[in-house]
Amino acid sequence: MIYLTLFLTFFKIGLFTLGGGYAMIPLIQAEVIDHHGWMTIEQFAEFVGIAESTPGPFAVNISTFCGITTAGFLGSLCATVGVVLPSVIIILLIAGAATRVLGHWTTKSALQGAKPAVVGLLGVAAFSLISHSFFKDAGEMNLVAIALSIALFTLTRVFKLGAITLILCGAVAGLALQLCGISL
Amino acid sequence: MPQLPETPIASTSEESSLLRKLLTLILVFGKFGALTFGGGYAIIALMEDEIVHRRKWMSAEDLMDLIAIGESTPGPIAVNTATFIGYKLAGITGSLVAVLALVFPAWLIIVLISGCYLSLRDNIWVAAALSGIRIAAIVLILQACLRMWTKLKRSWFNSIMLAGAFYLTAFPSINAFYVILGALLIGLLWHGIRPRYLLPKQGETP
Known part of the structure; x- marks a missing residue:
């Protein structure tokens, strides 16, 4: 049953997200794209862009998006409730003794191990998104995409653009290229 | 009340x-x-x-x-x-x-x-805008990754864990969940159990 699967998948994703919204990206990729095949990696990149330019926690936006495109309205409910529930359960369980639980050496040392690994995982996610966008199906390089991403990256570094401005720049660039008859 | x-x-x-x-x-x-x-x-x-x-x-x-x-x-x-x-x-x-x-x-x-x-999304103009958004999203993820990396303390433990996680998910395509579980366990062993039970206590060393 798709609804239960969605709920359980996003419950698992919420449970293993250590270090905020972006840490969720490799997990979504592993489950939603690679394992279940609910969406393509290109679609996922679009979702990330849209989720970043809409209000609210990124994790909630992206889960809702995955849920609704996979199984409609009810699917969005299942995914969103699933992703949030582990947070609520864990916080309520430890609420009375949070500083003791999190200050305990077992928790601290385990998290010290997870922290660098999460960065590595996000690196892989970025890497696979890049390789999908930079190479066309035949394996030839997509020079326009490479040039655009270098330009956007430089822009954000130099002008410290916010996420929404960056997304807008991307959209405008896409439209402008289409006007010139170049497809990304 | x-x-x-x-x-x-x-x-x-x-x-x-x-x-x-x-x-x-x-x-x-x-x-x-x-x-x-x-x-x-x-x-x-x-x-x-x-x-x-x-x-x-x-x-x-x-x-x-x-x-x-x-x-x-x-x-x-x-x-x-x-x-x-x-x-x-x-x-x-x-x-x-x-x-x-x-x-x-x-x-x-x-x-x-x-x-x-x-x-x-199948409209040609919307699709064009979305493909630009896709590139922007990649830049965002890359930046988030760099930000997390600069916040990480420089130590050989962190470097090995980062490189190990990268290698294991990229090449043998091990599921990210197992990598996180493994990393939690290694952290517990290396930063928790080892200094506590395996290394000689400071007072006991000659």
Whole structure:
């Protein structure tokens, strides 16, 4: 049953997200794209862009998006409730003794191990998104995409653009290229 | 529950009725959910302004403690922090209300947008804009990755763990969940068990 699967998948994703919204990206990729095949990696990149330019926690936006495109309205409910529930359960369980639980050496040392690994995982996610966008199906390089991403990256570094401005720049660039008859 | 005078919530949160507290929680967290762009940390900045300075629900230090807890428990930081603040102010009901209020606007907006997305994404112009957005999203993820990397303490343990996680998920394509589980275990062994039980205690070494 798709609804239960969605709920359980996003419950698992919420449970293993250590270090905020972006840490969720490799997990979504592993489950939603690679394992279940609910969406393509290109679609996922679009979702990330849209989720970043809409209000609210990124994790909630992206889960809702995955849920609704996979199984409609009810699917969005299942995914969103699933992703949030582990947070609520864990916080309520430890609420009375949070500083003791999190200050305990077992928790601290385990998290010290997870922290660098999460960065590595996000690196892989970025890497696979890049390789999908930079190479066309035949394996030839997509020079326009490479040039655009270098330009956007430089822009954000130099002008410290916010996420929404960056997304807008991307959209405008896409439209402008289409006007010139170049497809990304 | 003591009888309540009709006073503003901000100054006498302890005495105000549960219902009013819950309503305020809905308003405050609904606002966080509906008006903050850019995820967890943007919400946290707004939380400090609203919860510490305007409503005086708790001191800045207390809020920082809650945020630190939200960062080191699994799940989205904003959701964790909202759960905790709701719990501190109005118990379990408070935590559920705060989370629902935070999540609902974000959920609703995506539900509305996704309708347009699904019906328009094949339009040539929309598709062109989306392909540009895709590149921008990649840049965002890359930046988040770099940001997390610069915040990481430079140590050979961290370098090996980072490189190991990268290698294992990229090449033998080991599922990210197992990598995280393994990393938690290695952290526990290396930073927890080893200095505690395996290394000689400082006082005992000659």
